[in-house]
Amino acid sequence: MTLLKMDGITKVFPGVRANDRVTFDLAPGEIHALVGENGAGKTTLMKILYGLYRPDSGTVSIRDEAITIKNPRDAIARGIGMVHQHFMLVPPFTVLENIILGRESQTAGVLRLEEPAREIAEIMRRNGLPVDLAARVEDLPVGLQQRVEILKLLYRGAEILVFDEPSAVLTPQEVVELFKTFRMMRDQGKGLIFISHKLDEVLEIADRITVIRRGQVVRTLASREATKPLIAELMVGKPVFLHVEKAPASPGKVVLEARQLRQRSERGNLVLDGLSLEVRAGEIYGLAGVEGNGQSELVHAITESARLEAGDIFLEGRSISQWDVRTRRDRGIGHIPEDRHRYGLLLPFSLAENLVLGQHHRRPFVRGSVVDSGRVRQYARESIEKFDIRTPNELTPAHALSGGNQQKVIVAREMRFDPILLVAAQPTRGVDVGATEFIYQQLIAARERGKAVLLVSADLDEILSLSDRIGVIFKGKIIREFRQEEATKERVGLCMTGEKQSA
Amino acid sequence: MFSPILGVLAAIVVLLLIAMVIGEMPGKTLDGIYRFTLANASRLATIFSMAIPLFLAGLAVAMAFQANVFNIGVEGQYFIGGLVGAVAGIYLRLPAYLHLPVVVLASMTGGALWAAIPALLKVRMGIHEVISTIMFNNIAAALVNFLVNGPLSGRGEKSLEPQTLKIQPTALFGKLNHWFNALGLKVPRHIYLDYSLIVAIVMGFLVWFLLYRMRQGFEIRAVGTSLEVSQYAGIRVKRVQLTAFLASGALAGLVGLQEIFAIRGVYTFEIAAGLGFDGIAIALIGGNSPIGVIFSSVLFAFLKQAGYGLQLYTAVPNAIIYVISGLMILFIVVINEVTTRYIRALRRKEAA
Numbered sequence: 023m024t025l026l027k028m029d030g031i032t033k034v035f036p037g038v039r040a041n042d043r044v045t046f047d048l049a050p051g052e053i054h055a056l057v058g059e060n061g062a063g064k065t066t067l068m069k070i071l072y073g074l075y076r077p078d079s080g081t082v083s084i085r086d087e088a089i090t091i092k093n094p095r096d097a098i099a100r101g102i103g104m105v106h107q108h109f110m111l112v113p114p115f116t117v118l119e120n121i122i123l124g125r126e127s128q129t130a131g132v133l134r135l136e137e138p139a140r141e142i143a144e145i146m147r148r149n150g151l152p153v154d155l156a157a158r159v160e161d162l163p164v165g166l167q168q169r170v171e172i173l174k175l176l177y178r179g180a181e182i183l184v185f186d187e188p189s190a191v192l193t194p195q196e197v198v199e200l201f202k203t204f205r206m207m208r209d210q211g212k213g214l215i216f217i218s219h220k221l222d223e224v225l226e227i228a229d230r231i232t233v234i235r236r237g238q239v240v241r242t243l244a245s246r247e248a249t250k251p252l253i254a255e256l257m258v259g260k261p262v263f264l265h266v267e268k269a270p271a272s273p274g275k276v277v278l279e280a281r282q283l284r285q286r287s288e289r290g291n292l293v294l295d296g297l298s299l300e301v302r303a304g305e306i307y308g309l310a311g312v313e314g315n316g317q318s319e320l321v322h323a324i325t326e327s328a329r330l331e332a333g334d335i336f337l338e339g340r341s342i343s344q345w346d347v348r349t350r351r352d353r354g355i356g357h358i359p360e361d362r363h364r365y366g367l368l369l370p371f372s373l374a375e376n377l378v379l380g381q382h383h384r385r386p387f388v389r390g391s392v393v394d395s396g397r398v399r400q401y402a403r404e405s406i407e408k409f410d411i412r413t414p415n416e417l418t419p420a421h422a423l424s425g426g427n428q429q430k431v432i433v434a435r436e437m438r439f440d441p442i443l444l445v446a447a448q449p450t451r452g453v454d455v456g457a458t459e460f461i462y463q464q465l466i467a468a469r470e471r472g473k474a475v476l477l478v479s480a481d482l483d484e485i486l487s488l489s490d491r492i493g494v495i496f497k498g499k500i501i502r503e504f505r506q507e508e509a510t511k512e513r514v515g516l517c518m519t520g521e522k523q524s525a
Numbered sequence: 526m527f528s529p530i531l532g533v534l535a536a537i538v539v540l541l542l543i544a545m546v547i548g549e550m551p552g553k554t555l556d557g558i559y560r561f562t563l564a565n566a567s568r569l570a571t572i573f574s575m576a577i578p579l580f581l582a583g584l585a586v587a588m589a590f591q592a593n594v595f596n597i598g599v600e601g602q603y604f605i606g607g608l609v610g611a612v613a614g615i616y617l618r619l620p621a622y623l624h625l626p627v628v629v630l631a632s633m634t635g636g637a638l639w640a641a642i643p644a645l646l647k648v649r650m651g652i653h654e655v656i657s658t659i660m661f662n663n664i665a666a667a668l669v670n671f672l673v674n675g676p677l678s679g680r681g682e683k684s685l686e687p688q689t690l691k692i693q694p695t696a697l698f699g700k701l702n703h704w705f706n707a708l709g710l711k712v713p714r715h716i717y718l719d720y721s722l723i724v725a726i727v728m729g730f731l732v733w734f735l736l737y738r739m740r741q742g743f744e745i746r747a748v749g750t751s752l753e754v755s756q757y758a759g760i761r762v763k764r765v766q767l768t769a770f771l772a773s774g775a776l777a778g779l780v781g782l783q784e785i786f787a788i789r790g791v792y793t794f795e796i797a798a799g800l801g802f803d804g805i806a807i808a809l810i811g812g813n814s815p816i817g818v819i820f821s822s823v824l825f826a827f828l829k830q831a832g833y834g835l836q837l838y839t840a841v842p843n844a845i846i847y848v849i850s851g852l853m854i855l856f857i858v859v860i861n862e863v864t865t866r867y868i869r870a871l872r873r874k875e876a877a
Contacts, residue, residue: 380759
């Protein structure tokens with residue numbers, strides 16, 4: 023018996039066949055990974071399953087019964103649940119309130135809490151998902167918030183669970199826990215669909231793997247017979263070199279120095295607690311750590327401004343604390359922001375405008391105060407060519423591009439301004455294998471040209487393969503630094519949890 | 526593209542329905558509108574004449590909107606701007622070729638200065654401009670009332686309403702009607718197509734050039750699109766918003782030019798009120814672009830004229846026009862949404 027079968031699904035958007043006769047099935051007690059580049063059609067397929075899109079043709083059946091899913095409510099009633107990349111939780115509510123939200127029961131208008139609490143406790147025990155029900159969601163770390171999301175689905179009786187890049191926000195240790203839960207759910211006969219860009223994880227946890235490219239299923243294979251290069255090749259359509267080749271670093275003078283930075287959040291917690299680090303010309307310094315340990319605050323302090331309680335930041339020996347963003351950019355700080363939609367691009371503006379943003383006030387893009395649009399467009403065409411940005415032309419609005427290409431626009435912009443320090447925050451988050459490979463090459467090329475690169479990433483593999491030195495940030499300070507050759511996934515990963523005395 | 530046209534048509538249908546309820550047949554209602562708006566060159570010219578201050582008001586609001594600043598204070602800014610301009614027109618002795626530009630600049634300065642206080646309150650202290658500009662509208666009305674009745678009162682002038690002294694002939698705006706007549710367009714002598722038309726055209730072009738051809742305009746549009754991205758890119762967001770706010774105030778200062786310098790020749794407390802609020806609707810319908818505002822200001826002038834026509838020829842009250850302009854905005858927004866969805870659906874079908 024199959025738990026879920028999606029047969030011959032076709033979905034066409036203007037100018038693109040997002041899904042082209044896609045067939046996908048899921049057995050009870052199976053973890054089935056769905057992989058593919060950004061824009062390959064994974065998300066479209068899952069949105070169809072969740073009732074957010076209607077397929078143009080094709081059928082969906084659950085337990086061999088053909089069904090139509092009109093909306094997410096329908097999907098939930100059919101036992102389909104989805105853990106989104108962005109959590110759908112109410113931060114000031116408690117864990118219990120969040121879980122029962124939408125399925126509350128009441129007696130004479132009074133919310134019933136004990137019964138659900140007992141029921142949820144049982145679900146937590148069976149699936150290895152302990153969480154304090156009375157805690158407020160906003161006080162929980164990301165890993166626990168994700169558990170709350172999973173509990174919500176299980177409490178609603180989900181049999182088919184979709185996970186959209188669940189490990190992107192977790193530490194290696196949290197991923198281990200998550201996978202334990204995956205296995206427990208599988209052993210109870212549930213079906214799991216696992217979407218991920220991390221091929222190691224896919225190979226570790228999935229029973230079967232389906233690769234999608236340009237809207238079509240390239241192949242479905244058992245993970246026993248799969249290897250990382252094989253999957254990558256199927257995804258991209260050509261062999262991919264996942265291993266990063268780079269020569270040993272030859273670091274020069276100190277470009278960035280952060281000295282004893284201390285900063286409090288609005289609530290008064292110390293978010294930077296005496297943080298110090300140095301990044302030299304011609305090296306990539308990787309900042310490893312679980313999200314929320316001060317990375318964003320550090321990046322903010324370097325690139326924008328910070329109300330530092332103590333400490334100072336120096337660029338080539340000059341204090342930057344009095345400089346505004348424009349001055350910092352003019353003096354050579356480039357920044358690939360962690361949330362490209364929120365910070366990186368003016369989505370309704372053309373690529374040409376986006377490619378000069380931040381330098382748009384300087385020659386040769388303006389003459390006096392008048393924009394030289396010929397120059398701007400010429401420059402944009404060069405960037406598009408050099409950075410292999412896939413777009414009809416330079417006047418296309420940024421929102422029309424795929425995620426990977428949008429990220430390339432940002433990388434192209436920040437690289438071509440030729441900064442002396444490049445702060446790259448999550449440069450490949452949500453970016454497909456092909457674009458990731460390209461961005462890696464660009465970061466290394468920047469290093470070769472003598473730039474100082476500060477790489478902040480939640481992806482430990484990325485940190486390990488790119489960085490010449492690695493600093494582990496924990497609770498607002500660097501608790502240990504590794505040279506690349508002494509860094510292993512286990513040692514750095516353990517250190518990220520605050521364990522200083524790693525072997 | 527089509528939504529404004531459809532919105533207007535839908536609003537007219539509603540107007541006809543309301544008129545029928547009141548007891549007027551659609552034919553008579555339409556005839557009333559037609560006779561007062563499109564029937565002859567004189568009526569048409571009136572619409573364009575009325576559109577001039579509306580265009581400037583819409584342009585002023587649009588300027589601020591582009592930078593995500595909600596300047597609800599155009600109303601007060603043109604009261605003050607007009608008064609400052611009038612003072613320059615009354616008390617300065619200059620040859621006409623200097624006096625005319627001086628009164629225009631004085632009006633702009635007055636409008637900008639009146640906008641400066643809420644603008645500074647916004648960027649320095651984070652006080653929301655919607656609240657402060659509404660307050661400043663009231664203050665402006667009271668201040669103008671006081672000045673016209675007191676220090677600037679033109680006692681001795683024979684008039685029933687409080688007003689200033691007469692503006693010097695060198696600062697008065699002449700008519701351009703003969704230019705149109707030379708082009709073969711019959712514009713009767715009593716219609717005001719005056720120098721303020723030139724001011725409006727020049728300002729429309731300058732705003733367009735600023736927004737789409739200049740670096741400062743790029744920054745204004747960037748700030749209006751996303752504060753976060755602008756900050757990230759090093760744009761000095763507060764300075765940009767301050768600039769846009771002041772520019773908006775300066776444009777607002779020009780709204781009263783036609784009435785003060787061409788029609789009345791004095792400043793009075795009785796100058797037309799409410800144009801600042803019309804400006805908000807005009808900017809909205811015009812999509813905050815100088816070109817869009819041309820069309821929406823003409824549309825508004827048409828509606829106002831239509832209202833007078835209804836008043837005169839039918840039992841439908843003039844006030845109905847306020848209902849209709851409100852409905853029009855609502856329809857345009859709704860139709861815009863519906864048509865985008867419909868077009869999206871069509872494209873999908875085409876592709877399949």
